[in-house]
Amino acid sequence: MASHTVENYLKALFALANEVGEVGISDLSDHLAVSKPSVNGMAKALQQDGFLKYEKYKPLKLTAKGKKAAALVVRKHRLTEMFLVEQMGFGWDEVHDIAEQVEHVKAPAFFDRMDELVGFPTVDPHGSPIPDAQGNVLEIDCMKLSECSVGSKVSLVGLSQSSKSLLTFLDSHGIALGHTFHVRAVEPFDGSMTMLHKGAQDQTFSLKVCERLLVKREA
Amino acid sequence: MASHTVENYLKALFALANEVGEVGISDLSDHLAVSKPSVNGMAKALQQDGFLKYEKYKPLKLTAKGKKAAALVVRKHRLTEMFLVEQMGFGWDEVHDIAEQVEHVKAPAFFDRMDELVGFPTVDPHGSPIPDAQGNVLEIDCMKLSECSVGSKVSLVGLSQSSKSLLTFLDSHGIALGHTFHVRAVEPFDGSMTMLHKGAQDQTFSLKVCERLLVKREA
DNA sequence: TTTAATTGTTAGGTGAGTCTAACAATGTAG
DNA sequence: CTACATTGTTAGACTCACCTAACAATTAAA
Numbered sequence: 001m002a003s004h005t006v007e008n009y010l011k012a013l014f015a016l017a018n019e020v021g022e023v024g025i026s027d028l029s030d031h032l033a034v035s036k037p038s039v040n041g042m043a044k045a046l047q048q049d050g051f052l053k054y055e056k057y058k059p060l061k062l063t064a065k066g067k068k069a070a071a072l073v074v075r076k077h078r079l080t081e082m083f084l085v086e087q088m089g090f091g092w093d094e095v096h097d098i099a100e101q102v103e104h105v106k107a108p109a110f111f112d113r114m115d116e117l118v119g120f121p122t123v124d125p126h127g128s129p130i131p132d133a134q135g136n137v138l139e140i141d142c143m144k145l146s147e148c149s150v151g152s153k154v155s156l157v158g159l160s161q162s163s164k165s166l167l168t169f170l171d172s173h174g175i176a177l178g179h180t181f182h183v184r185a186v187e188p189f190d191g192s193m194t195m196l197h198k199g200a201q202d203q204t205f206s207l208k209v210c211e212r213l214l215v216k217r218e219a
Numbered sequence: 220m221a222s223h224t225v226e227n228y229l230k231a232l233f234a235l236a237n238e239v240g241e242v243g244i245s246d247l248s249d250h251l252a253v254s255k256p257s258v259n260g261m262a263k264a265l266q267q268d269g270f271l272k273y274e275k276y277k278p279l280k281l282t283a284k285g286k287k288a289a290a291l292v293v294r295k296h297r298l299t300e301m302f303l304v305e306q307m308g309f310g311w312d313e314v315h316d317i318a319e320q321v322e323h324v325k326a327p328a329f330f331d332r333m334d335e336l337v338g339f340p341t342v343d344p345h346g347s348p349i350p351d352a353q354g355n356v357l358e359i360d361c362m363k364l365s366e367c368s369v370g371s372k373v374s375l376v377g378l379s380q381s382s383k384s385l386l387t388f389l390d391s392h393g394i395a396l397g398h399t400f401h402v403r404a405v406e407p408f409d410g411s412m413t414m415l416h417k418g419a420q421d422q423t424f425s426l427k428v429c430e431r432l433l434v435k436r437e438a
Numbered sequence: 439t440t441t442a443a444t445t446g447t448t449a450g451g452t453g454a455g456t457c458t459a460a461c462a463a464t465g466t467a468g
Numbered sequence: 469c470t471a472c473a474t475t476g477t478t479a480g481a482c483t484c485a486c487c488t489a490a491c492a493a494t495t496a497a498a
Contacts, residue, residue, distance in 0.1 A: 037487075105317070256477080442498090444495075450487100454485095460479085461476100461477080
């Protein structure tokens with residue numbers, strides 16, 4: 001089984017590949033807060049173990065084996081987050097750090113039981129998809145709120161790069177997954193958007209916020 | 220915070236001290252399946268960190284700091300076991316290995332929430348006491364079933380050195396914590412005992428089993 | 439296209455935790 | 469009281485994951 005460290009590298013590779021496509025040594029180095037030579041060394045090791053295709057000066061590419069292993073770590077992370085929220089009463093802004101640790105537990109039965117107890121969810125508390133037990137990830141059909149034009153009616157289905165501060169911000173504005181937004185105006189100067197939230201109240205958010213909100217067009 | 224490894228050494232020290240009093244390098248070496256030189260080196264390191272009093276060729280002694288740290292690891296372990304049984308539906312024979320891993324999670328809120336959800340228990344699913352958040356351990360008033368004489372009426376309150384195989388054995392004989400036993404006969408040859416179980420049925424157990432069953436005299 | 443910035447690599451070292459081989463101290467039996 | 473067995477210690481080496489300093493390759497800018 002992969003070590004705690006290897007699991008973290010795989011998870012980072014997986015996340016970065018989904019965000020930016022090409023992943024370089026420096027990207028990983030930044031994301032994991034580890035020096036570039038360390039990443040370089042680990043890349044060689046992961047290649048040796050068949051998790052990675054690695055050629056000098058070329059971007060890193062997860063192999064099929066690597067993708068599956070990474071997805072299974074992400075699965076453990078997201079199931080844990082779901083369990084923490086649904087069964088243990090934590091807030092969606094509290095679960096990331098705990099799940100970051102619990103995800104390294106090697107006990108399939110533990111995660112299977114979580115899965116069962118929360119009713120085999122397909123997304124985590126932040127709307128991110130939970131890979132299945134075979135490591136397959138379901139793509140979610142969504143777009144950034146910032147890409148929507150005036151008049152669009154959408155509902156919030158997920159977040160990209162959710163951070164504790166973003167979650168706290170959303171909480172403080174009463175925003176949760178599933179809520180609807182009706183785009184009223186887009187400010188050309190800074191891209192900030194004004195929306196009717198839940199058909200009730202106008203709210204204005206900066207471009208920075210709107211880029212993080214993943215939405216689906218309302219039926 | 221103490222590393223995963225250090226936590227395991229502390230836990231072992233704690234367990235062995237409760238079982239045999241004096242703990243030597245070899246005891247730890249056996250218990251942790253680690254070579255004696257490794258234990259020797261770790262003993263020096265733990266002494267350095269103030270967890271241990273260590274003098275050459277003398278038995279190892281946990282300091283107050285060491286005892287507290289060890290008790291808090293045991294607390295995490297036993298709370299986890301309780302949570303796994305009470306909230307997640309695992310059997311008492313399945314929880315040890317999972318708890319062995321979960322106990323190393325560094326997230327006090329996680330264990331506090333478990334504690335709350337299972338109703339602030341004082342003993343784990345095997346009847347072992349759960350240290351409180353300050354590291355204090357409640358002594359349980361009990362004796363080995365093997366020390367009871369014919370005619371004693373007792374109830375099962377805990378196990379000493381519970382192993383998967385012991386738990387499976389007890390399960391298969393329908394025995395659980397709280398059950399009553401009325402000692403009917405003790406075989407002088409091999410120490411095996413015949414008891415009336417739950418006032419219903421006579422069962423005979425070997426000395427080896429009876430030494431592991433911790434009981435309290437019935438009121 | 440030569441320069442500068444970014445990005446990646448090599449070389450060499452550190453600390454934690456482990457091991458084996460060899461030896462020293464302690465304890466137990468005869 | 470010597471002899472042997474147990475127990476503990478030292479020395480030296482290994483792996484994993486990390487680091488810094490220095491250098492090389494690639495890419496972007498002037």
